[in-house]
Amino acid sequence: MSRVAVVTGSNKGIGFGIVKDLCSKFEGSVYLTSRDEQRGKAAIADLEKLGLKPKYHQLDITDDASVSALKDYLVQTYGGLDVLVNNAAIAFKNDATEPFSVQAKETLHINFFKTLDFCDAIFPILRPHARVVNVSSSAGFLGRVPGEELKKKLANPDLTREDLIAVMKDFVESAAEGTHQSKGWGNSAYAASKVGLSALTRIQQREFNADTREDLVINHVHPGYVDTDMTSHKGPLPIEEGAVSSVFAALIPPGAASPKGDYIWFKKEIVDWVNGPLPSQY
Ligand SMILES: NC(=O)c1ccc[n+]([C@@H]2O[C@H](COP(=O)([O-])OP(=O)(O)OC[C@H]3O[C@@H](n4cnc5c(N)ncnc54)[C@H](OP(=O)(O)O)[C@@H]3O)[C@@H](O)[C@H]2O)c1
Incomplete structure (x- = not known):
């Protein structure tokens, strides 16, 4: 059977850049996916104009029917x-008028809870030597969490998925009550969602290590500060550079000892997620 790679949320931005690069580097079929079929097909046409041959499938990670169809x-x-690249995510703008409680609920819903559900649905079909990439952020670095107790809890190498889910649910509930900062979180729902995704990646690698399938590897990446709609085009890096860390993690050769469950910075540097240091601020 021929090999296959899927990138979520890849009709634009970094995901589009990842598909573009995988088209020339991955030996197999590369799927551009989008929640909106028209936007996805337009993106496919743009890549075809470059002589690339991506394939297409609809995917909204928040829609169970769409996930099972894929x-x-x-x-x-x-x-x-x-190969699976979990790239799809949302971020409210700094000047968004929605209350913080709403931002917390919606951001965590897509970037953490539905990404987790999507992984749980899809991981059973991963083949031996599969590579998974969770696109986190510099905002997902543990050191940026203000509360020492919270940091300690998330840093625990034995943190269970039940513990983590409880912590992330508590964030959403505390945000509704306005008590999230007293619980050790900062004032960004996006950062909380990415810290959660990064903590999840470490748990998922432990689950992979105990799996009967050989050599399953997952890493989390910071793609850099990239010129996309999410950053209102303020990021200096072109999407091609934003794709570098994800494509690197997607193409880790069979049997490699590292990186595994690691945090990878945008120029492919492996960073200690708990202690740093960070190669750059963003
Ligand atoms: N840009 C940066 O500087 C930066 C820095 C650090 C981390 N990141 C991370 O990099 C990833 C890509 O970001 P980006 O800047 O390329 O963002 P973007 O331009 O806003 O693109 C996000 C993509 O995700 C899709 N998406 C959102 N919700 C989805 C859902 N429920 N199901 C499927 N797809 C969904 C969007 O689809 P629609 O077009 O339909 O909205 C879009 O294709 C994200 O995980 C982001 O958090 C970005």
Whole structure:
């Protein structure tokens, strides 16, 4: 069976850059996916103009029917999945008028809880030697969490998925009550969602290590500060550079000892997620 790679939320921005680069580097089929079919097909047409041959499938990670349709399609067509890049995410703008409680609920819903559900749905079809990339952020660095107790809890190498889910649910509830800062969080729902995703990645690698399938590897990346809609085009890096860390993590050769469950900075530097130091501020 031929190999297959899927990138979530790839009709634009960094995800689009990742598909573009994988088209020339990955030996197999590369799927650009989007929640909106028209936007996805337009992106496919743009890549075809460059002589690339990405394939397309609709995917909204918050829609269970859409997730199972993709899963069934991959099983029937390829018998499994070899590379998954969890890139889809949202971020409220700094001047957003929605109350913080709403921002916390919606951001955590997509960037953490539905990304986790998507992984739980798709991981059973990963083939041995599969590579998974969780696109986190510099905002997902543990050192940026203000509260020492909270930091200690999340840094624990034995943190369970139940512990983590409870912490992230508590963030959403505390945000509704206005008590999140007294619980050790900062004032960014986006940062909380990415800290959660990064903590999750470490748990997922431990789960992979105990899996009967050989050599499953997952890492979390900071793609850099990139010129996309999410940053209102303030990031200096072009999407091609924003794709570098994800493509590197997607193409880790079979049997490599490292990186594994690691935090990868945008020029491919492996960073200690708990203690740093960070290679650059963003
Ligand atoms: N740009 C940066 O400087 C930066 C820095 C650090 C981390 N990141 C991370 O890098 C990733 C890509 O960011 P970006 O800057 O390229 O953002 P972007 O331009 O806003 O693109 C986000 C993509 O995710 C999709 N998406 C959102 N919700 C989705 C859902 N429920 N199901 C499927 N797709 C969904 C969007 O689809 P629509 O077009 O339909 O909205 C879009 O394709 C994100 O995880 C982001 O947090 C970005």
